[in-house]
Amino acid sequence: MSAPTAPSEPAPALAVDVLIVGGGINGCGIARDLAGRGVRVLLCEQDDLAAHTSSASSKLIHGGLRYLEYGELRLVRKALAEREVLMRMAPHLIEPLRFVMPHDAAMRPAWMIRTGLWLYDHLARRAWLPASQALDLARDPAGALLQPQWRQGFAYADGWTDDARLVVLNALDAAQRGAQVRTRTRCERLQRHGAGWIATLTDAAGQPLTVQARVVVNAAGPWAERLLRERAGLPPRRHLRLVRGSHIVVPRLPGHTDAYLLQARDRRVVFVLPFEQRFSLIGTTDVEHTDDPGQASIAPEEIDYLCREVNRYLRTPIAANDVVWHYSGVRPLLDDGGDAAAVTRDYRLELDTVDGAALLTVWGGKITTYRTLAREAVQRLQPVLGLARVDDWTAHTPLPGGDMDRVVGPCATPMAARQRLLQHLRARWPWLDAATAARWVRAYGTLVLPWLQDARGAHDLGREVAPGLYEVELQHGVEHEWVHSADDVLWRRSKLGLHLTPRATAAVQDWLQRHGRATLG
Missing domain, CATH: 1.10.8.870 (Alpha-glycerophosphate oxidase, cap domain)
Incomplete structure (x- = not known):
């Protein structure tokens, strides 16, 4: 793989070790980890931090119970191990939440649910989160939200977070450790320059900035493939599958205190989460997205789908006119040709040394595993940057505000x-x-x-x-x-x-x- 060579030009205005393109959770997590090791980092984001995918999640810190059904044991184990690490790092942002799952025997037999929950309990160590349990929904208060025919259920624990603030606090910590964070700054061009890169950036006012970097990290999320092709002139080795996930918000359902995982008739799951004291958050969908990732918006069919599926369970049904807010984000998933709901949520890190110039591309990922992704990214860059042993310092260091x-x-x-x-x-x-x-x-x-x-x-x-x-x-x-x-x-x-x-x-x-x-x- 080769890249165009930059023409002779004056010395760049700014020299850094690593240029990170993308201000979502992965880019900010990598910036924090590198800055904490004394690496000179500049992160640029074309919009606001977490403006797109990283503020449009289901806001869960979770292992992903449904991924067990697709054989994603490695991903689930990694994510489960991260739940309590993140709670310790950010006790203000992340909290435990009990999830209630009414049992629909027509979808999955009870033994399958019990087996999955046993694995969920034991794939990683738990210090604070309780084990799963069977529920009699006719007696448990969680049954009050549901229609009376839902009598058997299960409960398990996972976490909830404010996803956008998690991104911002990673960026803030990176900046406090010396990183430069430039929002509303677009990467226009990447060119090989000796053993490094020359990047041309443009801010919101149209002012250009030339940056010389030893390494470029492509953490552009849904734009990662486009960045390689259109900004760096490099043919991507992998391809992204852009899948839109949409959520709706309705006034708080009567008695809604727990989270609910509901089995949809297409064998997907839909979450119903307590949200912002007065609301309930319902999602998500999985729809192929072919338009601009920055313009993702819910379709009427997605609202109808979410209402229809949760109304099979809710004692108080909802309709489209109950929706007070909705949001959509595009997930950059690795294309494996399968069903959108079953495409892996795991990540891949691809390091290219283009004639000596290192470029690390982040493919995929999910918010729960962003910190391990960042650490693995640093490990991949260790020889390029000449770093000493890569310890796991972020696991033991609170994010800003978390030192309670x-x-x-x-x-x-x-x-x-x-x-x-x-x-x-x-x-x-x-x-x-x-x-x-x-x-x-x-x-x-x-x-x-x-x-x-x-x-x-x-x-x-x-x-x-x-x-x-x-x-x-x-x-x-x-x-x-x-x-x-x-x-x-x-x-x-x-x-x-x-x-x-x-x-x-x-x-x-x-x-x-x-x-x-x-x-x-």
């Missing part, structure tokens, strides 16, 4: 640490609104403490630009979390957009516009 034991002392579980931090905030600053305090702890953890250190009342947090959203939080977003637009704040750094009126949303955009960082979208 520093404030509240040792706790038996990450969940206990988060609860104690919330109690600390309520005791130390009793005037702080309870809902705001809870949201801040979930989103920021200990990062909120500097905001509150000298505050004696809500007036010290700046103006309340929108309900529960103070200037101090917006300022933090602009200065530390690459916030430019109201969408960045309301749909990725938080989900406040679900709760705010159009007038409040406009007030947020106006604040950003007046403070010099706002962009549209």
